Amino acid sequence: MSYLALPCHSQLTSEYTYYVVSTTGWSDQPSQFLIVGCSDNSSVTIVPSNSITVPSDPQLSGASNILVTAGQSYNFVLHSLQTLFVFELYMDLTDIDECEYDNGGCSHLCVNTFGSYQCQCYSGYQSDDNNCIEINECLAENGGCEQVCTNTNGSFECSCYSGYFGSVFCSDINECDLNASGCNQTCINTVGSYYCDCETGYYLNNDGHTCLDVDECSTGIAYCDQVCTNDHGSFHCGCNSGFTLSSNGIVCEDINECITNDSNCEQTCLNTIGSYYCQCVSGFRLNTTTNATCYDIDECNEGISGCDDICINSVGSYSCSCHNGYKLNPDNRTCIDIDECTDNNGGCAHICQNTNGSYACSCLAGFILNDHDCVDINECSANSGCAHFCNNTIGSYVCSCNTGYYLDIDGHNCSDINECTDNNGGCYHSCINTVGSYQCQCYDGYQLDNNSPNCIDIDECSISNGGCQQECKNTNGSFVCSCYPGYVGSVSCTDINECITNDNNCEQTCLNTIGSYYCQCDSGFKLNATTNATCYDINECEEDISGCDDMCINSIGSYSCSCHNGYKLNTDNHTCIDIDECTDNNGGCAHICRNTDGSYVCSCRVGYSLTSNNQSCADNNECEFENGGCNQTCSNTDGSFTCSCLSGYTLENDVQCIDFNECLHNEMYKCSQNCVNTQGSYSCVCLPGYYLGSDNHTCFDIDECSQANGGCDQICINRDGSFRCTCRDGYVLNNDTRTFTCKMQGLATISNGNNHLNLESDQTSAYIGIPVAIVVTAVVIIIIATALLILILKSKKKAQEYSVSNLEDHEPRFNPLYFSSEKEDLTMDKEAIENDIYETCT
Template structure:
């Protein structure tokens, strides 16, 4: 950032030097330091000057006073705002910037404007530029001077022997070492023409074979070990060979001085990031030791590190305003709604009585009424408000359909009249259809008036025939009475004559369940059938022989002489054997009958029973024993003594053409299924449905009650359904930011607003505009902010555009936990686990430090990754492995180069004393 030159006016034998500095374009000297240094007693006197960026503060010019804060905000000047002689505010830019047509300051690219401004490389920067040189050259302001690499290392430079300086480079030679030649491998070292071929002479680094003598050499910053072959790195920081103001960092073969972050220069002085533009703040930059931070003016909040965002004072308690709060950059103002004036406290509002002030001039056909914040004109009937005055309403022009499609509208003062066509009449509002239904032309039905004409809604049992409801013969095409009844038509309905075994119930001939009266008696089971019933008598009983007799009679088993060597005595439902003298009664198994055979007897199972392995008679499972699956039944198989029968699930009935199959039972054929409105048959059942404007009764779903239009399926609206006063009609509405589609039911977003996203975990969105009706308006910018210990992922800034979407999906980002960075390796030690130095470590991770043999640990012996993603205590007391004993050493000073003064043949050289920890001569 500066140029310097060193004139040497001293005579022979004298020492004198002066350095004059000059700052590059865009920079100026730090006023706390001079721009010149002097050499006295072989030492430079004074501090080296520092060039800093030119200050943004513009010297006061009485002829051009600065603008006020409000003028600068209104005009939007980026850099400088002046009042010219006409007191007109004008924007200007700092040096190095150009004012554009939109009052913005655009950086001037000096490298493009003047390609020859630098000898080699030109680097443009905001408001200025910087020159750099190619390798082999050093920068002297805008000029580049060749670096004489051969001046170092006692004239050898980076070469082992001879060094020849070239423009921007150098070359090496081996003329000073007979018997050697320049290595083709590195072009720097001298290689013996015959020696050092075998294992590099045992040297760890350089090997020289001179006059049949092998020498091991170490590069700068290394020293030979006791074996005179291995080169060991010299820790210049530990030996004190390099004295640093701040921090010394040892490197292989050398060491460097470094400054702590936020410090720089030879003396490690604090860097003013505000002047170097390393931190560019919206408002004010505050430099601190080793760092800097931005602060904002009153009325602004810091967004991030540099950006100042206006605080919307109106967001909290409406800024204290009674009605309207208007946010401004850095401030706010209170206002009032129309019809109100601001009080002297500049916050409260009072109502203006427009009627008393004559503002509400309603005219002779209306009355003025004051309201809070406004007024209204109550125009007389037939008049309307036009430009603040009540005038006659031309109803005919205002509504071309006022009289409908069947009338001609004629305007009158304060009213109108309709001339209606035939079939219509004027009802003082419009032309309405004449209601023909007044005289009930339909007869057995309800008359529905239409425009024009009418239709008939006939009662049950009647149909519309040419506008008259006539009887419908239900018996003509089907038998609504069912298979057990005879249908006879009658006006408006029909009668059912049920056959024997059926009864009329709910408009249908239902099978009588004769079993409910227990016709089979206590000794039999009743099985109901269509139109009749069957009796299944218990063991020991039979059906009576009398005609129409259904009682189960006792069987006289003694007629078959079931007893042997005994007398048979008949009992109710059985018998008993009374043995003769000398005989005992044998056991008779249940469900069996004893069959006498010649010389013996056996037990036979009743019909429908079978013997098991123990000889017991059990009811046979005919459904399972059948060769057909499920006994050949489509749905249910029922075992009965001596066989099986098929039955159906609820909602189905046995197919009369095939008793094995089941068909759907149409419940709606019988008395409309019991439904008040509509019956809808379904497979295996039915449902009752209600007409439009009705809903099922919660206590009896077969009945229907009146219902509001919005109560059923929300009226078909996607958002809000609003019913009319009658409840029979409705309309769909949308929330703010939405509008109805063409179907008048579904809502879609309006353009220019964006929906807000869910608050991200461990973070929040900071937006420059507040929500309106739960939505953000076009142009809103939202920035993702994360809590401490978390970092944002994805796009940090989103913008709402006119099509209602965000540039950068607001869902594609989150706040993720920050990890601690990998630890640097511990010299002469080990860090466990190995992942501590290889990868980033999550919060809560622990790392342990230990030293190799011969070294001891100083500083912390462990560290932990904190919730702020920082290693605990590692900065304050860093771990270090120190040797447990001091090895004797002598460190010689580095090679020196002393340029001879003009006209001099010799010079005085002060050689630094070698550093050592032993006594030496």
């Protein structure tokens, strides 16, 4: 006997289906099969091809065996590494070929086995009982396709996303090399796509391809003092009128036009910031047209002279004088009056009265002035006070009255004479006195005959019908009003309503009219044309005047409309309209109900599909097909889907993800110095002399003096982005570009150029002979060689210390020997070497 056990390490889950096969074939003895549990609570399902016996409970020792017939399934649970023997029962060895009849019931291939048979499927299909169903290879590891797997009937196909080429395996298409990007300036290829970039001074347009000029002037990038002019890819500064651009090309400096003689001022020039203005001396005014020339101020015409009377203008000045009757005051501006009455009474006959600038003559009462003389006043020529007439007399006057008046005792007023007191003024009816006369008047109904005192009758009916509404009859001194037949009244006439007095004989409705009436029938009836009083029924259905859309039913005096099934009567009770099932609970439709003539149809909104009940709607998962067309992430939503991008990308055209250039939006990401864009992200970079802080955005100054004193011999002064070496009092910095050593002032130095010794103390010099010069020269050569060796060793030691400190600090450091840009802080190699030689000698 032998057995076969499936290896545990090939299983991926704790639940399996075991297929055990005999290794010895059929024999007259039962075969044993060993099943091993791969993990705790492993669920085991067996489907034997021949009947077998298994323990009823593999977990219970001594459990009874049960029979599992061929083709039936049996489930049990094993623990990790627990074994179970299955015994195959003895059976008849005569095999039946089930495939000979109806292909064994298999839909594809039937394979006969000893004691049984198997249904097999063509490639690309899998068995479901005896049927074969198509395998969707794309569901298992995407069919082995790197990108897009499309299932086909019995097979599948691999393809690539947009921006890639290939089939099973996909390679990126370099759109930039193929000149297919359409980028205006720079094309940068990415995996599966590309993006466009622009040169300095340009920015990428919203189309992602075109580069547009950055207007440094409007965006505040340019720091022009006054005028900024944008150029393609750059800009330049300019100045307003009256300014000139300084050498730095940014700051504008004022032009002093008064010094450059560009002012054209006739008299005085005053410079201002950006301009100038001209001024004139006292008595002159600036010409507003030229703003440069001066003209005389006419103080007299402008009223600014202060002269009381007469002003006489002169060039740059003026003088005052007075009219006749005035004289000039000591202030030479104001005028005072001359009193002419003090001289011979001013020539007046009666009274002289002095006035301001002149004098006036006047007369006594009853006289009027004539030049200087006085003559009698004619009171009647003025307002004498007489009511009617005035008669002048010498020194006085007399009043009189018009006809019909008499003079009152006051001698001025006139009173009316009442003519009616004498024989009624001769009037036929009435006499009415008036002021200065009288009038005759007649009684009502009469009028004067041509303004004579006699009175005649007035025909009132000839004027506006006497005020009567209908008929007017004149009488002697009066008139009478009356009405036409069918009316009642006198002056005003009122219609008689025959419909109320029942004098109309109308069968149904009586309608009164002005002065008469007529009969009318109710709706649904018609008036008898013979009697004009009786009514008969109208059959609206027969006369086709009902207006019914469908069916018409006549009734006495009326009718009614009705509709066939599937329609209902409209609110006008005549037309038939379709019953809109969609108005009642939307016709049962989940989304859209569309009414049809006599029925309705359900449909779904975009993003949904109608289910089998033709009413409910199910969401379409657009992301299942080619990721919804999304470039990166597709999220299905109810009735739609949305594309989104990974961090550092922005969505374009709703599906395409392009890199988001954070550096173009520094106000959001706030790199304190330089920003470098990367695919899907960005990084902040600092200028030399700075290091990036822990926030990865802020740049901080590197304190070079904190490490080895910045390489300075004595004093190191840190600066923002730099540092500076100086010396203590009594020392000066060597003129050396590689060291920052200090030397004492006034000590001897050795010149490399001429190989001779100069002594600079006490203004004395020593003569050295030729032999001594040879010795000194040899000593100098030795000293120079020694000093060079010492200097090299020191430099290497400092470099090593500086390199170690850089590694320990993990911060950027810069060689201090090549850092400072200030001329006075740099030293020359020559003096550094000489200083080392001097130290060696001493």
